[in-house]
Amino acid sequence: MSKEVEFQDQVKTIYRYITLFGCLIGLFLVMLIYLMIDPTLSSFEEDEEEQQELVEIEDLDKIENGIHLATGFVQGEGLQQVINNCTNCHSSQLVIQNRMTKERWEATIVWMQETQNLWDLGDNHETIVKYLATYYAPEDKGRRENLNNIEWYELED
Numbered sequence: 001m002s003k004e005v006e007f008q009d010q011v012k013t014i015y016r017y018i019t020l021f022g023c024l025i026g027l028f029l030v031m032l033i034y035l036m037i038d039p040t041l042s043s044f045e046e047d048e049e050e051q052q053e054l055v056e057i058e059d060l061d062k063i064e065n066g067i068h069l070a071t072g073f074v075q076g077e078g079l080q081q082v083i084n085n086c087t088n089c090h091s092s093q094l095v096i097q098n099r100m101t102k103e104r105w106e107a108t109i110v111w112m113q114e115t116q117n118l119w120d121l122g123d124n125h126e127t128i129v130k131y132l133a134t135y136y137a138p139e140d141k142g143r144r145e146n147l148n149n150i151e152w153y154e155l156e157d
């Protein structure tokens with residue numbers, strides 16, 4: 001083997017060691033960065049799905065722009081009582097699509113109690129009727145306001 005070839009061989013060997021060393025440092029750095037991002041190694045745990053489910057249930061109870069997402073009810077005092085008592089037998093939509101006066105809401109509830117097995121609402125009765133009459137009151141857009149301050153003119157013949 002000539003000196004030159006021997007030298008080239010040595011260079012190659014050193015080069016190989018440097019590459020190997022570089023790879024090891026790289027690997028070490030990747031592990032270090034991973035540990036910094038996720039110190040508990042939680043992404044290797046199996047209950048990931050369970051956690052996701054919990055988040056979804058939480059989301060359903062969220063209120064956005066004053067609307068309770070899961071039911072569509074308007075946010076307001078009595079919302080929780082209405083959710084608890086008025087969505088068991090039918091959808092919240094059946095409630096929402098109705099607009100009534102306090103008396104008619106009262107009558108609807110009494111009608112459900114007498115004919116549809118709706119239970120006694122107890123202490124919540126007042127709160128629920130008040131909520132419904134406030135947020136689901138009739139919209140009286142049908143009639144314009146009376147005209148005021150009109151200057152009448154005489155008809156001439």
Ligand code: HEC
Nearest residue numbers: 085086088089090094095098108109112116117118119128
């Ligand atoms: C025990 C079961 C039950 C509960 C709880 C219940 N309802 Fe009902 N409700 C019914 C039934 C049954 C109907 C008739 C459904 C149909 O016509 O398809 C009805 C109908 C209605 C209607 C429509 C009435 C109409 O004239 O069309 C409204 C509004 C209503 N419920 C509001 C409420 C409100 C507000 C609550 C909470 C206080 C409530 N419901 C709780 C059983 C119930």
